[in-house]
Amino acid sequence: MFEYAPAPESRSIVDIASSYGLFIGGEFVDTRDGHTFKTISPASEEVLAEVTEAGPADVDAAVAAARRAYDRVWSKTPGRERAKYLYRIARILAERSREFAVLETLDNGKPIRESRDVDVPLASAWFFYYAGWADKLAYAGLGSDPQPVGVAGQIIPWNFPLMMLAWKIAPALAAGNTVVLKPAETTPLTALLFASVCQQAELPPGVVNIVTGAGATGQALVAHPDVDKIAFTGSTEVGKAIARAVAGTDTKVTLELGGKAANVIFDDAPVDQAVEGIVNGIFFNQGHVCCAGSRLLVQESVYDEVLERLKRRMATLRLGDPMDKNTDVGAINSREQLTRIRELSEVGDAEGAQRWSAACELPEHGFWFPPTIFTGVTQAHRIAREEIFGPVLSILTFRTPAEAVEKANNTPYGLSAGVWTEKGSRILWMADRLRAGVVWANTFNRFDPTSPFGGYKESGHGREGGRHGLEAYLR
Amino acid sequence: MSTSVAGVDDVTASEPSLRRFLAGLPGVDQVGAEARAATLATRSIKTTAKQQALDTAISMIDLTTLEGQDTPGKVRALSAKAMRPDPTDSSCPSAAAVCVYPDLVSAAASTVAGSGVLVASVATAFPSGRAALDVKLADTRDAIEAGADEIDMVIDRGAFLTGRYSQVHDEIVTIKAACGRPGREPAHLKVILETGELATYDNVRRASWLAMLAGADFIKTSTGKISPAATLPVALVMLEAVRDFRLATGRMVGVKPAGGIRSAKDAIRHLVVVNEVAGPEWLSSRWFRFGASSLLNDLLLQRTRMLTGRYSGPDYVTLD
Numbered sequence: 001m002f003e004y005a006p007a008p009e010s011r012s013i014v015d016i017a018s019s020y021g022l023f024i025g026g027e028f029v030d031t032r033d034g035h036t037f038k039t040i041s042p043a044s045e046e047v048l049a050e051v052t053e054a055g056p057a058d059v060d061a062a063v064a065a066a067r068r069a070y071d072r073v074w075s076k077t078p079g080r081e082r083a084k085y086l087y088r089i090a091r092i093l094a095e096r097s098r099e100f101a102v103l104e105t106l107d108n109g110k111p112i113r114e115s116r117d118v119d120v121p122l123a124s125a126w127f128f129y130y131a132g133w134a135d136k137l138a139y140a141g142l143g144s145d146p147q148p149v150g151v152a153g154q155i156i157p158w159n160f161p162l163m164m165l166a167w168k169i170a171p172a173l174a175a176g177n178t179v180v181l182k183p184a185e186t187t188p189l190t191a192l193l194f195a196s197v198c199q200q201a202e203l204p205p206g207v208v209n210i211v212t213g214a215g216a217t218g219q220a221l222v223a224h225p226d227v228d229k230i231a232f233t234g235s236t237e238v239g240k241a242i243a244r245a246v247a248g249t250d251t252k253v254t255l256e257l258g259g260k261a262a263n264v265i266f267d268d269a270p271v272d273q274a275v276e277g278i279v280n281g282i283f284f285n286q287g288h289v290c291c292a293g294s295r296l297l298v299q300e301s302v303y304d305e306v307l308e309r310l311k312r313r314m315a316t317l318r319l320g321d322p323m324d325k326n327t328d329v330g331a332i333n334s335r336e337q338l339t340r341i342r343e344l345s346e347v348g349d350a351e352g353a354q355r356w357s358a359a360c361e362l363p364e365h366g367f368w369f370p371p372t373i374f375t376g377v378t379q380a381h382r383i384a385r386e387e388i389f390g391p392v393l394s395i396l397t398f399r400t401p402a403e404a405v406e407k408a409n410n411t412p413y414g415l416s417a418g419v420w421t422e423k424g425s426r427i428l429w430m431a432d433r434l435r436a437g438v439v440w441a442n443t444f445n446r447f448d449p450t451s452p453f454g455g456y457k458e459s460g461h462g463r464e465g466g467r468h469g470l471e472a473y474l475r
Numbered sequence: 476m477s478t479s480v481a482g483v484d485d486v487t488a489s490e491p492s493l494r495r496f497l498a499g500l501p502g503v504d505q506v507g508a509e510a511r512a513a514t515l516a517t518r519s520i521k522t523t524a525k526q527q528a529l530d531t532a533i534s535m536i537d538l539t540t541l542e543g544q545d546t547p548g549k550v551r552a553l554s555a556k557a558m559r560p561d562p563t564d565s566s567c568p569s570a571a572a573v574c575v576y577p578d579l580v581s582a583a584a585s586t587v588a589g590s591g592v593l594v595a596s597v598a599t600a601f602p603s604g605r606a607a608l609d610v611k612l613a614d615t616r617d618a619i620e621a622g623a624d625e626i627d628m629v630i631d632r633g634a635f636l637t638g639r640y641s642q643v644h645d646e647i648v649t650i651k652a653a654c655g656r657p658g659r660e661p662a663h664l665k666v667i668l669e670t671g672e673l674a675t676y677d678n679v680r681r682a683s684w685l686a687m688l689a690g691a692d693f694i695k696t697s698t699g700k701i702s703p704a705a706t707l708p709v710a711l712v713m714l715e716a717v718r719d720f721r722l723a724t725g726r727m728v729g730v731k732p733a734g735g736i737r738s739a740k741d742a743i744r745h746l747v748v749v750n751e752v753a754g755p756e757w758l759s760s761r762w763f764r765f766g767a768s769s770l771l772n773d774l775l776l777q778r779t780r781m782l783t784g785r786y787s788g789p790d791y792v793t794l795d
Binding site for chain 1: 501502503504506507508510511517518519520521522523524525527528531715746750751755758
């Protein structure tokens, strides 16, 4: 046997303060009416830091700072000057990438390989990309002289904390808006470290404000009368509440919500890469991915072979310490999420689906769930309809391409889909018919700042990324 | 996409059946295969795992010299090095084999006799393979008679690329038959695909299956005379092939990347791919080899550094 010795990334590169205030008007300030709460490492339940749960007065102060910065500075800063700040932020993120990767992994529980090779490089890339747009907005196809919206309230989830921050802040700033960003309550630390990047880049005070907190803080931000635009990424349930809250007001809104993506494997697929795509589709980031390929649709004629290969591949996944450079599957982000994954998996058992997971030892502390597949699943099962947001794959079969399309589209969601076939014409045929914002062909979970991303139906509206991503922040 | 083989004889019975079988193998998506290899290349092999990997890699080396200017003296020196790669440390494993041209086999064989180090010889009009079958057979017999334990043959890439699969197949079968040694088990046959000339991963997969169906004991990437030689994605595709071939037929075939693997880091990356793609059963010199020359020195330098904590430098290993 060839056992890999532990290869932990050192955490000494990052200094975590014992407590954090709120980043308002270019500096860290104490709360006016909030409380504090602790953020923990989900892999060990170790307390990492104390952070502030911002109250309404804090949110008010943050919005006021953003408004001031917008009126006095940012709306008067030419695009080419805004671009310089964004390029500077992009470079600093790249230079401090190890620091961000380590902190992200500690706070979120995702493997260091992933934060190092995916999250942080993409966050930097997003700033580089939108920096390029800042002085070219007239050429974005949105009119000859598009104007910023004003103050944007941005609420992001815990699955890709820094990357989601970049997806929100980069286009907003490029388009000339100022922002108040609320990171998720379980993963506030990289956003707070990003505040120090804003300081290092000498971004004018108030252009970026960061208020930490949970649902109530987010509600205060959504309900604030001086916010011109709400951008939200998170659950469909909260997204609907936000849509109700802003209905009838002038506030613009974009929502990027849940998904239950179909990953469709045809009998002529490149089978080894398709198996990789299945694994990457559902076990990447512990399945905490809104566009995860959580419903596998396999053509009947190759079902047995694909299943056998998938099981063999799953047996080689390395679950454990997220800080170990050889870890493939990290910790579930929170106890609450673990409970939800367990509950829905038990529903799968009760509905008669067959559960399988590779033998693997779960660490004693922290929140863990083994990579799991369910076979014998039908469209009627809850595990085929509801978003589990964990490393749980439901496997269904289909006979004809038409049936694959019908099953893939038979969901209230429509964020993403995958198609695996060596036949180019079939890829195009499928892409035309799949009601999903992103259709990946012979790959899955690939992201790029130049490519628009967003959903159909209950997966939300508006697009992030690419030229289309500017539209949300311009009028 | 099924890779089950009803019967090897049925598949190889005729040109059309062989062609149908090879065309029916699942395709390889280039982007996906390269991405998988790149991910596996990020595995961090440290401390005890690195020590184990370095020793394993040393024991898998076919220490090679294939130059026009080779002399019996150089081959004897190389053979001595294969037996005792680190003369100062008897715990250092020996290499798997020395790999030379047929006319130098006797020099190698007389040096390594009884040591456990094998003698491999390239044959069949290496490296181009452009000769009549009789010449290739004579080349092979020459090497066997001189004492070769293993034959590294090249396939006829011209025939393969123009779709004359039966010709390639039959030639391998014929050479394999010539590997017999009276009173001993036949010499092992390694079949060099020269993947740098096959151009696509689909072709690499097909050529791998073709060689295995024809009875290859090992499939080998390259002659070392063509660039690109061994790459990690090519090794990945070939390791998938031997894994699938065993599932289909029950027979295990070895893999030998050759050419271009010069650093210990590169060798360890290959071992990771062997471990996670084909499986740990392939992690021995019986089933995996490196065709290399300068690689051994880097492995030795790294090994000494692991054991002593100091990096000795290139003056402390022998130049060949």
